[in-house]
Amino acid sequence: MSKEKFNYAKAYPSDYLRNLDLGGKVQTVTITDWRYCDETDIGKNGEPMEGIGIFLTKTEKLFVLNVTNYGTIEGLHGHDPEDWKGKKITIYPTTCRFGRDPKHPCIRIKNKDPETGKDPDILQ
Secondary structure, eight states: OOOSOOOHHHHSOOSBOOGGGGTTOOEEEEEEEEEEOOTTOBOTTSSBOOSEEEEETTOSSBEEOOHHHHHHHHHHHOSOGGGGTTOEEEEEEEEEEETTEEEEEEEEEOSSOTTTOOOOOTTO
16 A cells, blocks of 8 residues: 555646646746647547647646637637747636536736736737
């Protein structure tokens, strides 16, 4: 019987940024690049992921954006992900509704530009 404390991320590694990768902490990071999801990006359900992923400082993992997180960044930094490079966002672990699960672990992006304090522009 092991005395080692259980580590979910060690037992079930992922190439994608997940809620528990944040260690329960709010993190301000810089977007370094982006790419479209492709046939190599497979979700936990075995289906290909859609949309885009962004690369961030502080991690080598790809953060695949859902529509909500894309919209938050779009409001802060514009429609074109190419314009997001070098821009900061603040991410935090939380829960959200996913399918029938009302408390699915997820990552959200704060609705404030960490550099300017600006609220997102929803009319872009």
